[in-house]
Amino acid sequence: xxxxxxxxxxxxxxxxxxxxxxxxxxxxxxxxxxxxxxxxxxxxxxxxxxxxxxxxxxxxxxxxxxxxxxxxxxxxxxxxxxxxxxxxxxxxxxxxxxxxxxxxxxxxxxxxxxxxxxxxxxxxxxxxxxxxxxxxxxxxxxxxxxxxxxxxxxxxxxxxxxxxxxxxxxxxxxxxxxxxxxxxxxxxxxxxxxxxxxxxxxxxxxxxxxxxxxxxxxxxxxxxxxxxxxxxxxxxxxxxxxxxxxxxxxxxxxxxxxxxxxxxxxxxxxxxxxxxxxxxxxxxxxxxxxx
Numbered sequence: 203x204x205x206x207x208x209x210x211x212x213x214x215x216x217x218x219x220x221x222x223x224x225x226x227x228x229x230x231x232x233x234x235x236x237x238x239x240x241x242x243x244x245x246x247x248x249x250x251x252x253x254x255x256x257x258x259x260x261x262x263x264x265x266x267x268x269x270x271x272x273x274x275x276x277x278x279x280x281x282x283x284x285x286x287x288x289x290x291x292x293x294x295x296x297x298x299x300x301x302x303x304x305x306x307x308x309x310x311x312x313x314x315x316x317x318x319x320x321x322x323x324x325x326x327x328x329x330x331x332x333x334x335x336x337x338x339x340x341x342x343x344x345x346x347x348x349x350x351x352x353x354x355x356x357x358x359x360x361x362x363x364x365x366x367x368x369x370x371x372x373x374x375x376x377x378x379x380x381x382x383x384x385x386x387x388x389x390x391x392x393x394x395x396x397x398x399x400x401x402x403x404x405x406x407x408x409x410x411x412x413x414x415x416x417x418x419x420x421x422x423x424x425x426x427x428x429x430x431x432x433x434x435x436x437x438x439x440x441x442x443x444x445x446x447x448x449x450x451x452x453x454x455x456x457x458x459x460x461x462x463x464x465x466x467x468x469x470x471x472x473x474x475x476x477x478x479x480x481x482x483x484x485x486x487x488x489x490x491x492x493x
Contacts, residue, residue, distance in 0.1 A: 210400035211449045212416030216378045218260055218444035218490070219282045220473065222437070223324055226265035232322045233261060236304050237284055237330065238295060238372035250474050253284075253376035259474045260378055264441060272437040275429025277384045277485045279440035281319065281327030285379030286372070292316060292332035293363035296356065298370065299330075309354035314339040314346055314419045316354055326439060331379065339419065346419040348405040348412050381443050382423040383485065386430035390484040395422050398463065399445075399456075421445075433486055442488035444478065450493050453479060 223229045230249045233239045240255030247266075250259035261282075272278055286292045296318055299306065308319035317331035340347045385391045392411055395401045401413035404420055409427060412420035433439070447453055460467040460481050467481035470490075478490035 210415045211447050211452055214415040214421070214445055214447040215418075216381050216421055216443065217258065217446040217492075218262065218442075218474075219279075219378060219381060220262040220264065220441040220443070221279075221326055222264050222266050222269055222439060222441045224265070224267075224269075224438060225323070226263055228323050229263055229326075232304075233263075235370060236299055236302055236320075237328065238298065238370060238376070239284075240371060248473060253372040254374065255371075258476065262441075262473050264473065266436070266438070269436045269438050270434045272433055272439050273431045276431040276433045276437070277386050277428065278433050278437075278487070279326055280382040280384050280423070280425065280428070281329045282378060283317075283329040283331055283380045283382065284372075285377055286330065286332045287375040288373075289316070289332050289334075289359065290362045290364065291373045291376070292318075292330065293359050293361075294368035295330050295372075297360060297363045298368045301367070309356055310351045311354045312348065312351045312419075314348075316359060318354065318356075324438065327382070329382070333379075333419075344417075345402075345404050346417070348419065380421050380423060382425070383440075383487075384428035385424045385426060385485055386432070387484065388424060388426050391424035394484050395424070398459070398465075435486075440487055442472070442480070442490055444472075444490040444492065446492055448493060453491055453493060456491065 239251040239253055242250040242252055242259055249263045251261040252259055286295055306320055310317050315331045315333045317329050320328050395413045396403050401415055403411055404414050405412045410425035412423045414421045457479055465481045470480050472478050478492045480488045480490045483489045
């Protein structure tokens with residue numbers, strides 16, 4: 203396969219988010235009981251979770267008592283987007299949130315997907331969503347368009363829900379669909395994710411851009427809506443995020459290119475024991491890549 207620095211393999215996708223938290227027990231209960239993720243492994247200070255409860259961790263929570271609060275206008279995580287396989291699965295998830303009386307913060311119909319927004323107990327943004335069939339996605343010049351959105355018709359969506367009390371466990375196939383970041387500079391974000399990493403810019407507006415591999419509507423989004431204050435080195439919130447790429451040749455090339463471009467990078471063993479190539483993104487967060 204001929205790879206170049208302008209093209210990430212098309213089946214690459216986000217596979218993990220790692221958060222530094224104040225209260226492991228409180229945050230873990232949210233992702234278990236509200237979102238439906240299951241515990242793979244847990245220690246006194248760390249929890250490893252996935253939709254299935256086995257395999258590689260999709261969510262890692264690390265408790266730290268001596269970290270700093272992130273300034274209000276600092277860069278960092280806007281939301282982690284948990285993707286459910288079907289409209290019925292999303293309806294069941296929304297029903298579960300409602301039964302738990304956990305507060306919603308927004309709900310949108312993006313035409314290519316339907317989504318609900320909330321925050322975990324420590325203010326980390328969360329989206330739960332389901333894609334519409336790809337033949338229904340709005341497109342222009344072959345690209346998915348992120349132009350129009352409208353208020354989600356929750357009543358209509360809930361007609362799809364399973365009768366009775368919904369399962370507390372996420373369905374088979376649920377995963378992390380995309381990661382949305384607050385960044386300090388949108389041009390720096392484009393340079394990093396598009397020119398360096400090789401994701402395609404699917405859509406860009408003033409102060410925001412949406413990028414993907416393989417023509418998906420977006421795997422990474424970046425915006426400057428929060429501000430440009432650098433995140434403290436040991437702050438609560440986003441610690442790292444992971445992209446899985448299916449080609450070792452591409453990853454080897456990226457390692458060499460990272461050195462040439464002066465990015466802080468190197469091989470490491472992550473908290474879940476996986477060997478990763480990690481590098482600092484323009485925000486100062488670790489991005490991990492693994493095959």
